[in-house]
Amino acid sequence: MRNTYVPYPVRIKKAEVATEDKMLKSFWLEFLNEADAEAFDYMPGQFAELSVSGYGEIPIGIASSPTEGNDLLFTVNKVGHVSNRLHNMKEGDIMGVRGPLGNSYPLKDMEGKNVVIVAGGFAVTTLRSTMNWLLHPDHRSKYGDITFIYGARTPGLLLYEDEWRSWRDSGQANVNITIDREAEGWDGLVGFVPTVTEQVAPKPDNAVALICGPPVMIRFTQPVFDKLGWQPEQIVMSLENRMKCGIGICGRCNVGPEYVCKDGPVFTKAQLDKLPKEY
Amino acid sequence: MAEKILAKDKLGGFLEGLTSKYEVYAPQESEGKAQWARLEDTDKALWEFSNTHMSPKEFFFPQSETMMRFKNVQDGEEGMVMHSEPGLGDKRLLLNIRPCDAKAFQVLDLIFVQDEMTNDFYWRDKRENTTLVGLGCSDPCPTCFCTSMNCGPHSTTGLDALLVDLGDKLLVKTLTEKGEALAEGLADASAEEIAAAEAQQKASEEQIESQVGMDQVLSREVMELYEAGHWSRVQESCLNCGTCTYCCPTCHCFDIQDETSGETGRRVRNWDSCMSWLFTMHGTGHNPRGTKLDRVRQRFMHKFKYIPAKRGGEVGCVGCGRCVQLCPVNIDVRRVVNDMNA
Ligand SMILES: Cc1cc2nc3c(=O)[nH]c(=O)nc-3n(C[C@H](O)[C@H](O)[C@H](O)COP(=O)(O)OP(=O)(O)OC[C@H]3O[C@@H](n4cnc5c(N)ncnc54)[C@H](O)[C@@H]3O)c2cc1C
Ligand code: SF4
Ligand code: SF4
Ligand code: FES
Numbered sequence: 001m002r003n004t005y006v007p008y009p010v011r012i013k014k015a016e017v018a019t020e021d022k023m024l025k026s027f028w029l030e031f032l033n034e035a036d037a038e039a040f041d042y043m044p045g046q047f048a049e050l051s052v053s054g055y056g057e058i059p060i061g062i063a064s065s066p067t068e069g070n071d072l073l074f075t076v077n078k079v080g081h082v083s084n085r086l087h088n089m090k091e092g093d094i095m096g097v098r099g100p101l102g103n104s105y106p107l108k109d110m111e112g113k114n115v116v117i118v119a120g121g122f123a124v125t126t127l128r129s130t131m132n133w134l135l136h137p138d139h140r141s142k143y144g145d146i147t148f149i150y151g152a153r154t155p156g157l158l159l160y161e162d163e164w165r166s167w168r169d170s171g172q173a174n175v176n177i178t179i180d181r182e183a184e185g186w187d188g189l190v191g192f193v194p195t196v197t198e199q200v201a202p203k204p205d206n207a208v209a210l211i212c213g214p215p216v217m218i219r220f221t222q223p224v225f226d227k228l229g230w231q232p233e234q235i236v237m238s239l240e241n242r243m244k245c246g247i248g249i250c251g252r253c254n255v256g257p258e259y260v261c262k263d264g265p266v267f268t269k270a271q272l273d274k275l276p277k278e279y
Numbered sequence: 280m281a282e283k284i285l286a287k288d289k290l291g292g293f294l295e296g297l298t299s300k301y302e303v304y305a306p307q308e309s310e311g312k313a314q315w316a317r318l319e320d321t322d323k324a325l326w327e328f329s330n331t332h333m334s335p336k337e338f339f340f341p342q343s344e345t346m347m348r349f350k351n352v353q354d355g356e357e358g359m360v361m362h363s364e365p366g367l368g369d370k371r372l373l374l375n376i377r378p379c380d381a382k383a384f385q386v387l388d389l390i391f392v393q394d395e396m397t398n399d400f401y402w403r404d405k406r407e408n409t410t411l412v413g414l415g416c417s418d419p420c421p422t423c424f425c426t427s428m429n430c431g432p433h434s435t436t437g438l439d440a441l442l443v444d445l446g447d448k449l450l451v452k453t454l455t456e457k458g459e460a461l462a463e464g465l466a467d468a469s470a471e472e473i474a475a476a477e478a479q480q481k482a483s484e485e486q487i488e489s490q491v492g493m494d495q496v497l498s499r500e501v502m503e504l505y506e507a508g509h510w511s512r513v514q515e516s517c518l519n520c521g522t523c524t525y526c527c528p529t530c531h532c533f534d535i536q537d538e539t540s541g542e543t544g545r546r547v548r549n550w551d552s553c554m555s556w557l558f559t560m561h562g563t564g565h566n567p568r569g570t571k572l573d574r575v576r577q578r579f580m581h582k583f584k585y586i587p588a589k590r591g592g593e594v595g596c597v598g599c600g601r602c603v604q605l606c607p608v609n610i611d612v613r614r615v616v617n618d619m620n621a
Contacts, residue, residue, distance in 0.1 A: 003363045003400035005346050005546075053349040053361065053546075054539045079562040096361060101396075215565075241567060242559050244535045247397045249390060250551070251532035252558060255567075256501045257585040262397065276505050278559075278567040 004247060007051040007096025008036040010072070015091050018075055020156025024122055025087050026063070026075045029097060037070040040100060044107065044129035045238065045266045048099030049246050050074060055085045059243045059261070062100065063125040063160075065132035067139075072097065075125050075159060101246045102265050105130055105210055105236060114144035116202040118221055120193045120213025121157070124150055126238060127212055128160050135172050146173040147202050151193040151217075153180045176200055194220040204230040212238045222269070232270035239265050239272075239279045255279050280458070282473050283451040283465035285442075290449070294321035294374075297461070301372035301410065304338065306331045318374065326444065329420045330377045330599060334528035338373060339384065339405045340391075340550075346401065347546040351539045361546065366404035375414040378434040378441070379425045379597040383528035384411070385437035386597070389590045390531060410457045413438040415476075417483050422600030424489035424613055430597045432483035433476075443476040450476040489598075491613050495620040496583050497592065504584055505576070509618040513579075514572040516608040521552035523602035523610070524578065529595045532558070553577045579615050 014028040031037040042048075044065055049057040064073035078087045089095065107130075115134060119127045127150075134143055148167065152158045158177065168175035178189035178196045189196055193213065202209065209230065211221060218237065225235055241253035241260040248262030256275040258264060285293055297303050298318060305324040306313040313328035315335050347361040384406070391402035416423075416432035425431055435441050440458030443450040450468055453459045468476075496504065524530040534551040537544060551558060554575070559568045568574050582595035596612065603611050 001395070001398060001400075004396055004398055005400065006361050006363050009360045051361070054351060054537050054544050056537045056546075057535065083562070094360070240561070242561055244533065248393065249397060249399055249531070250534070250548075251553065251581070252551070254581070254585065256505070256580075257588040274500075274502065276502070278573070 005098070005245075007049065007057070007098040008033070008040065009094055010097050012089060012091050012093045012095065013071060015089065018159055019122075020154070023078050024075055024159065025078070026073060026159075027086070027089075028064075029072045029074070029095070031070060032094070040070075040072075040097070042066055042100035043104035044133045045104035045126050046100040046102050047126070047246075047265065048072070048074070048097050048101055049243075050076070050082070050086065051096030051098060052082055052085050052089070053096070056082045057096075057098065057244075057246075058082045058086075059101070059240075059246060061123075061126040061129075061238075061265075063128050065129045065136070067133055067136040073128075075122060077122055098246065102261055103263065105266055106208070107133065110208050111142045112144070112206075114146070114203070114205075114207040116147045116207060116209040117149065118193060118197055118209060118211045118213070119148075119150040120217035120221075121152055122159060123212040123214065123238075124159055127210060128163065130210065131163075131167060131173070135167060135170070140172060144206065147176070147200060148173050149176045149178070149193060149197055149200060151178040151180070151191075151196065155179055155183050155186045174200075192220070193217050194224050197221055197224045198227075201228060204228060204234060208234055208236060210236045210238075232273055233268055235269040237267060237269060237272065239267060241279055280455070281453045281462065282468040282476075283453065283462040284468045284472060285449045285451050285462075285465055287447050287449065291321060294318070294324065297372060297374070301370050303372045303374055304335075305374040315373075324374060326375065326414070327418075329418065330379070330416075330601070333526055334383065334599065334601060335373060335376060335380050336383065336387070336528050336531075338371070338409065339402055340387070340531060340533075343547055343549045344401060345545045345547055346535070349544050349546075351542055351544045363400065366400075367408045370408055370410070371405075372410040372412060374412045375442070376411055376438075377416055377599070378413050378432060378436070378438065379416075379423075379428075379430050379599045380528050381411050381413050381437035382425075382430045382434055382597045383437075383599070386529050386586075386590075386593055386595060387531055389593060390586075410439045410461070411437065412458070412461065413441040415441060415443040415480065415483065417444060417479060419483060419487050420600055420604075421488065422603040423487055423598060424491050424600065425598035426484055426487050427489070427491040427493065428594055428596050428598035431480075432487065433480035443479060445472060445475050445479070448472075452476075489613050491598070491616045492620045493583070493594065493616070496616065497587055499584075501580075501584060501588070504619055505580060507619065509615070509621075510572055510576045513610060513615055513618075514570075514575045517554075517571060517575040517610055518608060519554040519556070519571055519574055520607060521554040522605050522607065523612075524552040524554055525550060526601040526605050528597060528599060528601075529582070553581065575610075579612070579619065583616055583619060
């Protein structure tokens with residue numbers, strides 16, 4: 001049996017600064033071995049451990065969708081030891097990927113339903129994956145209306161701009177992009193994600209909401225959903241906790257009996273309501 | 280699977296036989312304590328001791344363990360590819376392990392090997408290549424409470440063979456094929472000898488005074504236990520020193536770090552502890568278990584509520600009593616569990 005701690009070797013095919021403040025960088029990674037690409041069978045919502053020899057491993061959400069082929073996309077915020085090193089790596093460099101890890105968004109259960117996606121800041125990564133999955137010609141007809149609400153502080157901090165523009169222009173989804181305050185050259189929505197969510201007022205009937213963002217955004221978005229009559233079972237969230245093994249052994253990331261790395265990162269609000277707020 | 284007899288005057292030869300076939304480790308006296316060490320001199324094996332000072336978990340989960348190696352060159356394929364450490368290979372045998380410690384390994388098996396993904400190569404390899412020979416406990420400590428934790432002084436769970444001291448001879452209870460291989464050539468035990476071992480087991484069990492209830496803990500909701508009032512008292516004296524986690528045979532938290540030295544590097548894992556403030560600290564500075572109370576509560580909730588909830592009722596404690604003996608401020612796990620039950 002394979003040693004699951006050993007990362008697959010990958011090559012950085014493309015590395016691109018993704019935001020104006022240069023804090024986020026996107027990496028397209030290609031597997032060195034075809035068999036590894038086959039073995040890396042993932043779904044939107046999962047994450048992987050990015051591995052840089054000599055520096056360590058960090059858990060990062062998979063931003064690509066399996067519908068896009070074998071290459072993987074990750075968008076990494078420059079915050080510390082490993083992520084700084086990653087930002088210094090260039091196209092052609094070799095690194096490691098271990099995964100896919102964790103559960104995924106309940107895409108099968110969501111079939112036949114309307115879908116609302118709410119993203120704040122760079123937590124949009126795995127929701128980009130989800131949107132690409134949902135809008136793929138093989139999948140789009142299985143879902144009802146798709147509403148995408150995404151906000152960042154300034155226009156320059158919005159990720160994946162070409163893509164959300166194309167989703168919007170395709171008419172396949174109701175796309176709402178917002179920034180916190182008025183900015184020059186921005187003619188789109190202005191206001192915080194919870195406020196925009198209230199304006200869009202997604203209906204809870206036969207619907208599921210996927211929410212991912214910084215804790216403050218989640219804290220203020222939840223009451224909006226409550227007010228609109230959404231039940232805890234219909235709200236799906238993705239957590240982040242400090243991780244090492246990523247496979248439910250090292251004992252670091254648990255929230256009550258649930259391991260964020262293995263049982264999560266995706267949980268329904270109904271599940272989280274029964275657990276300690278240790279996230 | 281079978282009961283055999285080993286006369287004590289043949290013990291020397293028996294042990295010599297073991298050391299010629301296996302890498303044998305046994306409790307031996309060192310600095311006034313029973314400590315695990317390689318059995319070089321078969322006379323040095325201890326037969327009378329309460330339990331080893333530190334648990335034997337490091338035979339399967341070393342304090343510091345190399346997982347992978349890499350070349351320390353930053354560019355190119357060669358430098359970035361990780362190579363797994365090879366397995367243990369050689370057959371190892373732990374002699375005179377106490378039943379509680381063997382039971383602890385069985386609990387940890389449920390955590391280290393869960394499915395295809397959660398399948399710890401390093402743990403599994405060492406478990407498969409090690410034989411566990413237990414020694415029934417005839418003189419349990421006042422701090423022992425194994426009988427309350429699905430275990431007991433003569434429990435056979437997790438063992439390949441159990442030895443019971445019958446004075447001038449040992450009863451050898453073989454429990455697996457690995458255990459049977461050891462008893463080859465030994466005579467069958469008589470009905471009287473088997474009865475003597477059973478009587479001894481009963482006497483040992485009766486000697487254990489501490490009784491710790493678990494019924495309420497298992498049936499209560501997570502949040503009810505989590506929000507209980509007694510945690511504030513427990514945290515008051517706790518130093519978050521981590522001693523209880525390092526000495527415990529079932530504690531298994533670890534950290535993974537990369538180390539480089541000159542041309543080469545390795546990825547290592549080291550014991551870690553939920554008592555540490557950095558354990559759950561996020562890169563952003565946010566800490567989900569930011570207070571001392573959060574951390575000490577995690578240890579007990581993990582052992583007595585979270586593990587049973589996830590692993591079919593199995594508790595993350597075997598009642599060895601080490602943490603009771605070694606906690607510098609006398610936090611007594613028995614009292615904490617009784618509070619969780621109250
Ligand atoms: C499921 C999940 C998905 C995530 N998705 C994303 C995502 O899509 N994009 C994103 O940007 N982030 C994401 N994150 C957050 C990301 O994991 C953290 O930002 C990242 O781990 C920070 O790592 P760092 O090494 O750069 O930071 P640090 O704060 O430096 O520390 C992280 C680790 O490195 C160790 N360390 C720090 N400094 C040193 C040193 N000098 N020497 C040795 N060790 C050191 C720390 O002890 C710690 O173990 C996600 C997290 C989770 C759990
Ligand atoms: S040994 Fe005692 S003081 Fe130290 S962390 Fe454990 S309970 Fe707290
Ligand atoms: S919690 Fe204490 S008594 Fe229980 S197994 Fe660990 S060290 Fe032994
Ligand atoms: S990261 Fe190790 S248990 Fe979750």
